Amino acid sequence: MDDFMNKLTVDCKYTLIGKFSTTIPKIELIRKSFILQTQLNGGVNIAHYNARRVFIDLENELDYNTVWTQQRMTIEGKLMRIQAWNPNFRPEEETPIVPIWVLLQGLPWHCFKEEFITPLLELVGKVLYLDTTSIKRTRATMAKVKVQVDLTKDRPRHIWIGLDEEDLSIGRWQSIEYENIPHYCVYCKHQGHMIGDCNFKIRDEEFKRRKELGAEMKHMNKGEQGQQRSDHKQNRAMEHEEQQHQNTKEGNNQQQPEQQKEEEWQVSRKRNNKIQEEKIHKTVWRPTSPHNKMSREQPQITAQQTGTLNITNHNSFTNLNMQEKQIEDT
Template identity: 25%
Template sequence: MTMIYRFSPILSVFHWLVLSPPVAPLPVIRKAFERLGFSEAYSVGLLHSNIILINFKSDLDFHKFWEKKTWDFFGYQMVVTRWTTSFSIERDSPLAPVWISLDGLPVHLHDLRALNSIDKLLGKTIRIDAHTANFSRPSTARICVELDTSLELPPKVRIGYGATSFFQTIVYENFPLFCHNCSRLGHSAVNCPRATRPLVPKSQVCDPVIGNFSKASVSPNIVAGTPEALLMYWMPLLLLLVSLKSRLPLLLMLLMLVLK
């Protein structure tokens, strides 16, 4: 009889983050980490030839480092992503910590349990803003939530308690961009460096001097050798001469066309 063991890891105990390329050399990163002053132990190792894996013992250190999203170590700007069991060197994890503001949320819903219930509609609660926790800024509630940035998130959610319900507007602060073209964090598909740019037809190329007029845009209905064809052929040069305010060459050119 064959027995299959299915291992289900508890991801909450894996405080692992990934530094995506381009990354600084490992000794440089270790030296920089010594200056950051983490509260508990951590380890930094090479996961791939150009990917660094960081393992934090402290949940506080883990989220402190992750929430910044990008780090600059001695000129190397690196994107921080969360390691998951679906990790791939070809794509970044779309999970990211995002602060959200709930402006005008009723004060009695600033309770931790109520806020956690609201956040579950979007993602996983990471922590609550200090002003929200001590009710020192009752006009709004701020929560840091783990969100999937590859999804289209709602601008508002419906909140119900008792016989009352209402729509609450959500403000996403510094929402990180996720590219669906290369599956990397930090930019959108519009600005993706790997995107294939469409070639512009030659007939649509605009000359900085003579505008959109070019030989490539000559109408195919014009018969070669006719005065119209000659005029169309020489028109760019004529326009150039006009732009240079050279009257004599222009008159000579017109005379040549008439005599021909």
């Protein structure tokens, strides 16, 4: 399956993407202007993709490198940026693969050859071509090379040039300079800015911060509601406890008069019993002398003789059982 997909991509190896900053002009005008500005050696096919992009299919590597390394052109007064195409192309993203100039200051004179520089810069990227002065060796201070680089990868600043095939320690460090490296944001995957200045990242972080703040506020509100419910329960428990205490107090207050009445009744009863006992003590039967008996009986005899009944005011004895019964009834 991988081999089949690779064969499919072979036909698109010289495909580029033209991206306009605004809506594209008419496709006929794009084709005409493009051909006039590029002066291609082979043919070209330009196809409309969407409102801001076109696909550009070239026929050979020379034309591909020539057009791609221009990076931009103006068509009908509108800027079109030229980017590399790859099988993983997505319209909402931009490729990190770009061509840049690499300067090799002080490169040994006998090394000004593409067959030497190409493997030398493998760690940097794919060598596309040398500039005209480097090819013609008309500038001895440095070699200037167009290299295809990946902006998401690190680029070396020095590289070792071995001058002896048998002894690799013999050689020199060659400095590498990069000219006009475009910015690339790994967050939104667009060229022109770094991640620290990405508006998409700032927007997403602000949205995330607000979401976290909202969740935190919701959690706090839920905690406050739980605390309020807990306080409400506690207050209800305290009110219930106070109510019980009040009821107990009122019950005690109601029982206290009853107890007081009971105590007063007991005191009154004891006092009445004491009075009755004193009365009983005073009315207890006592034996009387015969003289006193005769003196009390004499009026009765006289009354019988006369036919009248005189009831005495005092009994000679007291019925104790009767008195006790009266006391109990009291």
